Amino acid sequence: MKIHEADAKSLLVAQGLPVPAWEVARTPSQARAAAVRFLADPGNATGKVVIKAQVLVGGRGKAGGVKLAANADEAEDVAAQILALEIKGLPVRRVLVGPAAEIVKEYYLSVLLDRATKRLMFIGSAEGGVEIEQVAVDNPGAIVYQHTDPLLGMPDYAARELAFKIGFGAHWKAGAAIAKGLLKTMLAYDADLVEINPLAVIREHNADGTPVERLVCLDAKITLDDSALPRHPQLEEFRDMDAEDPTDVEARRYDLTFIKLEGDIGCMVNGAGLAMTTMDLVNRAGGQPANFLDIGGGAKSDRVAAAMRLILEDPNVKAILVNIFGGITRGDEVAKGLIEARAQQVRDVPMVVRIVGTNAAEAAELLEAARFVTAASLDEAAAKAVAAAKGAAA
Amino acid sequence: MSILIGRDTRLVVQGITGREGEFHSRAMLEYGTPLVAGVTPGKGGRMALDGKVPVFNTVADAVRETGANTSCIFVPAGGAPDAVLESVAAGIRTIFCITEGIPALDMIPVVEEVRLAGARLIGPNCPGATSPGSAKVGFIPGSIPREGRVGVVSRSGTLTYEAVQAMTDAGLGQSTCVGIGGDPVIGTQHIDVLKLFAEDPDTEALVLIGEIGGTAEEEAAAWAAVHMADVPRVAFIAGRTAPEGKRMGHAGAIISGGKGTAASKVTALEAAGFRVAGSPTELPALLREAGYRG
Numbered sequence: 172m173k174i175h176e177a178d179a180k181s182l183l184v185a186q187g188l189p190v191p192a193w194e195v196a197r198t199p200s201q202a203r204a205a206a207v208r209f210l211a212d213p214g215n216a217t218g219k220v221v222i223k224a225q226v227l228v229g230g231r232g233k234a235g236g237v238k239l240a241a242n243a244d245e246a247e248d249v250a251a252q253i254l255a256l257e258i259k260g261l262p263v264r265r266v267l268v269g270p271a272a273e274i275v276k277e278y279y280l281s282v283l284l285d286r287a288t289k290r291l292m293f294i295g296s297a298e299g300g301v302e303i304e305q306v307a308v309d310n311p312g313a314i315v316y317q318h319t320d321p322l323l324g325m326p327d328y329a330a331r332e333l334a335f336k337i338g339f340g341a342h343w344k345a346g347a348a349i350a351k352g353l354l355k356t357m358l359a360y361d362a363d364l365v366e367i368n369p370l371a372v373i374r375e376h377n378a379d380g381t382p383v384e385r386l387v388c389l390d391a392k393i394t395l396d397d398s399a400l401p402r403h404p405q406l407e408e409f410r411d412m413d414a415e416d417p418t419d420v421e422a423r424r425y426d427l428t429f430i431k432l433e434g435d436i437g438c439m440v441n442g443a444g445l446a447m448t449t450m451d452l453v454n455r456a457g458g459q460p461a462n463f464l465d466i467g468g469g470a471k472s473d474r475v476a477a478a479m480r481l482i483l484e485d486p487n488v489k490a491i492l493v494n495i496f497g498g499i500t501r502g503d504e505v506a507k508g509l510i511e512a513r514a515q516q517v518r519d520v521p522m523v524v525r526i527v528g529t530n531a532a533e534a535a536e537l538l539e540a541a542r543f544v545t546a547a548s549l550d551e552a553a554a555k556a557v558a559a560a561k562g563a564a565a
Numbered sequence: 566m567s568i569l570i571g572r573d574t575r576l577v578v579q580g581i582t583g584r585e586g587e588f589h590s591r592a593m594l595e596y597g598t599p600l601v602a603g604v605t606p607g608k609g610g611r612m613a614l615d616g617k618v619p620v621f622n623t624v625a626d627a628v629r630e631t632g633a634n635t636s637c638i639f640v641p642a643g644g645a646p647d648a649v650l651e652s653v654a655a656g657i658r659t660i661f662c663i664t665e666g667i668p669a670l671d672m673i674p675v676v677e678e679v680r681l682a683g684a685r686l687i688g689p690n691c692p693g694a695t696s697p698g699s700a701k702v703g704f705i706p707g708s709i710p711r712e713g714r715v716g717v718v719s720r721s722g723t724l725t726y727e728a729v730q731a732m733t734d735a736g737l738g739q740s741t742c743v744g745i746g747g748d749p750v751i752g753t754q755h756i757d758v759l760k761l762f763a764e765d766p767d768t769e770a771l772v773l774i775g776e777i778g779g780t781a782e783e784e785a786a787a788w789a790a791v792h793m794a795d796v797p798r799v800a801f802i803a804g805r806t807a808p809e810g811k812r813m814g815h816a817g818a819i820i821s822g823g824k825g826t827a828a829s830k831v832t833a834l835e836a837a838g839f840r841v842a843g844s845p846t847e848l849p850a851l852l853r854e855a856g857y858r859g
Contacts, residue, residue, distance in 0.1 A: 284669055284670075284749055284750070286749045286750065286779045286781075287779065287780060287781070287784075289672075289673060289676045289677075289750050289751075290673060291670075291673065321673045321674050321676070321677035322674050322677055322678075357670070358670060361668050361669075361670055363669065363749075396668050396669050396670065398642070398666045398667060398668045398669065399668035399669075399670070399671075402643075402668075430808075430811050430813065432808065440723075441723055442721055442722050442723030442724060443721060443747060443776075443813060444719070444720060444721025444722070444723065444724030444725075444774070444776050444803045445721065445722075445723040445724040445727060445803075446813070447724075447776060447777070447803040447804040447806075447807055447813050448724055448727070448801075448803040448844075448845065450804075450806045450807070451803060451804070451805045451806050451827075451843075452844055453806075454805070454806045455843055455844070460806065463807070463811075463813055468722070496723040496726045496727055496730075497706075498692070498704055498705065498706045498722060498723060498726060499704055527730070528706055528708075528709075528726060529706060548846060549727065549844065549845070549846065550844050550846055
């Protein structure tokens with residue numbers, strides 16, 4: 172699960188990491204009030220505030236979702252503009268307001284799960300503030316990689332090594348402490364990724380007006396391991412319903428994995444690998460899948476019926492392909508669910524069903540009695556579904 | 566012969582009295598798997614599966630009393646990492662973890678402990694393995710595989726069935742079918758299974774089933790090109806039409822930053838001498854084209 176920058180920053184602060192102050196505003200007037208407070212702060216070196224859209228997509232800046240303001244009126248106007256935006260299809264419902272930093276130097280630092288080594292890995296660079304993928308292409312030597320120990324985590328010496336390799340200069344102690352803090356954050360909340368870009372040296376003013384520099388987390392991106400969410404119920408409040416298709420919410424309730432795609436052939440499959448294969452074969456037969464849908468192992472008839480409702484909610488769907496290879500899942504349970512679902516179906520969409528494996532014979536009997544179109548092989552099922560969708564379109 | 570499991574297997578099932586554990590243990594026993602013990606803490610001294618299998622409180626007890634050398638874990642996600650550690654501590658050297666939904670960070674130290682102990686972990690979130698004719702561990706339906714000499718390795722469950730069924734239908738039996746699991750942190754990768762098949766005198770051909778995400782298939786392919794150069798080999802990669810940045814059910818199956826695409830995997834496999842099928846049903850014909858006469 173992805174979470175917003177402001178929420179990610181609150182987790183960093185809870186783990187003791189240095190993050191400049193911010194407030195979250197839902198209305199232009201709230202943004203104005205926050206801006207007034209930050210503009211009055213004598214430590215604010217630029218005398219400006221930054222207003223950032225809180226949406227779960229990249230490229231906020233390019234889309235006009237990040238802007239500066241020099242006074243309260245401007246802050247209110249800018250916040251109103253940003254709150255009216257829709258970025259990559261997502262409405263902006265909240266903005267983050269904070270002091271506009273005087274940036275001396277930008278770094279990149281993240282910790283993530285590295286599948287290949289089965290360990291956690293830090294990625295750091297003195298070229299921050301730009302997309303790290305672009306740095307990897309343009310200047311791969313500027314990126315530092317360092318794994319953590321699977322049993323010990325990150326001892327102090329390893330954090331120091333990382334800080335010196337990245338090149339934090341006079342700020343190496345802060346850099347090492349931040350690295351350890353990111354790892355602590357990752358472990359505390361079961362994150363897949365904790366990414367700070369930029370991690371920046373900023374200039375602020377002391378009470379007496381003298382400038383002071385410090386290393387801080389200016390931006391924050393955290394994604395959480397869905398498998399671990401049950402043991403962090405407090406993190407559920409960070410879930411952004413806007414970023415999820417309403418069908419995702421419905422799918423989660425029935426323990427289905429559903430991803431909407433652009434095509435017109437609805438797919439219902441058991442198992443993620445087979446579900447991807449089914450999509451591939453629909454494509455190969457000249458059609459386009461409307462979704463990825465894994466009903467999981469051991470699905471009973473009610474889950475099958477829920478899956479069918481989800482598929483039919485998509486008005487683009489012109490045909491449905493059901494592909495079940497029963498192992499844990501019993502074919503006759505799926506057949507019963509399909510028959511039940513079709514009885515409730517409001518829209519007449521042709522359906523091609525292939526059920527093999529456990530209790531396939533019982534399933535075949537049920538489906539035959541109910542006059543379903545069936546197929547023996549996956550290739551045949553894909554071809555029939557594509558033909559049915561084209562027939563429906565004609 | 567076979568890999569991982571076979572006639573010498575003496576299996577202990579952790580979580581044998583749970584709903585899933587009992588159901589699949591029964592199927593394993595019916596298949597003829599030497600299932601010698603079960604473990605459920607607090608139920609030691611009872612018998613499971615209609616009096617056929619003794620239940621112990623700890624894996625150590627099961628090993629001492631029955632000589633168990635292989636374990637299969639059906640413990641829920643919260644306790645499964647600990648169940649793996651218990652197997653390791655009891656001296657089990659081949660551990661199958663079937664459980665799905667284990668947080669990835671929990672598995673990192675566990676996988677390391679397994680490695681340090683010199684044991685082998687298959688999974689988590691895997692369907693297990695079947696060596697047709699001698700043993701099945703996990704839940705691959707017993708009706709699908711047939712005895713033979715083709716080694717099959719795959720990440721997923723039902724897609725494995727699909728591939729194995731296609732082989733069986735074409736008269737190509739298998740030495741061992743292994744499902745390594747779809748999680749991001751798993752104990753055994755494709756390449757590790759290939760190393761075992763390469764050492765197995767009775768495996769004469771190879772079917773590799775992969776999916777988008779990561780680079781495990783590419784690494785396995787490169788190894789096979791060098792060490793299994795004369796073994797007929799075919800592959801199938803799922804997820805050619807998966808959109809970038811979407812996690813397709815398996816936590817591992819995500820294309821990010823243009824890496825882990827089906828196209829890059831197919832290219833690597835073909836360069837390594839694999840014939841890559843467009844559908845699982847084409848695998849047997851491609852294997853024969855590659856020179857396999859089994």
